[in-house]
Amino acid sequence: MSEAVRRGTWAVWSSLLIALFLTILPMPAWMDDFRPPWVVLTLIFWSLALPERVGVFSAFAAGLTLDVTTGALLGHHALGFSVVAYLAVELHQRVRTFPLWQQTLFVWLLLLVERLLYLWVLGAAGQPTPSLIYWVPTFLGAALWPWVFVVLRDLARRAGAL
């Protein structure tokens, strides 16, 4: 058991690190607004797959790391991530039985929640409200969900976490 836990943990953290890396990787300026929310997608996957191990506090830690890496206010990403992870863990039994397209809708809702909380803090900190392009990454993230799901499930199986 402890062996499986250790191997699973390795898979979780390395996938989160890769997601973090993809988030700060420089891209051409026109693509900047369309960057998919890699870290949230990864977190949603792990909270659905391993709700007993990845949950609110892993999400909080990942969010804080992202805040420090990107120079956002401390806790800015962590807030949204914790709430999203909580929802995913709470509903994991129902969502797991959904067909993939329904799962995708659910993931899109979670991404919307995360963006909404991010926007709220942005507004509270006195930043100007961004344009409607702000919401595009949620659609992109939802569209990418089936692929993220397949890739991460494969990784989880290989690591022996599932």
Place this chain on the structure above:
Amino acid sequence: MILAVILAIGLILADHRDPRLGALRSTLAVLVYPLQLLADFPIRYARQTQDRMADEDQLRNQNAELRRDNLILSARSQQLVALEAENMRLRDLLGSSFKLGERVLIAEILAVDLADYRQQVLINKGTNSGVFVGQPVLDANAVMGQVIHTNAFSSTVLLITDADHALPVQVNRNGLRGIAAGSGAGRELDLLHIPKNADIRVGDLLVTSGLGGRFPPGYPVGLVSAVGQVADNPFTTVKAQPSARLDRSREVLLVWTLGPQQRQDTLSRSDAAFGTPPGTGKSAARQGTRHE
């Protein structure tokens, strides 16, 4: 969940109101620095490859161009030494304590994407090189911003176009003072609280006034791009375009303002370094006296 949310909101408030969380942030920032370097690597590698692929012709052209630029600039700086000395002497006569000297350090911007909808960049010099929070940052053309977070190896620079940034400026033509605040969206500055009857025109150069005590006075900031009257605004609406190439520069200058004594030291040291015979500055100053 409740605990995490409360903790997150607490952190946000604490970080927004009060800079004391800097220690926590810089510790964590050192941990993620390797990741940031890794993200910077593809761009750096592409640039190096480009340099290596450059052929002889290109290098020759570039070299000639640089040599010409160097000649023009050094001709200008010859005059500058004389003018600076004269300026200092006149200010001495007036009894005003004016600091002209600065020490600069070149840092490189890391190609790392930072938080959405904030205007920040990451540079590769930190407290190990003496960088401090609040330090002004310039590029080759104009003021870029100031340092807001530091750790041992890197620092975060808030650009002047961020909505949280405001900078005391004056119009170079007539000395009219104002505050240039970042607009947050796009690459523009808003000049706040300019009276309706103020003498300001499109094309005016804005320079730092040095009144905030943070930026040294006299550095260019931007050009006024639009002046207009809006019905519901009791002041003139003035927009300015920053002169710094905020999204294209690769190298930036970190500035330390020096007192007169330190300034003498660096001057004599740089004279020695550039092989200028000592006393050039002095003879220029004497020449200035004769002109009077």
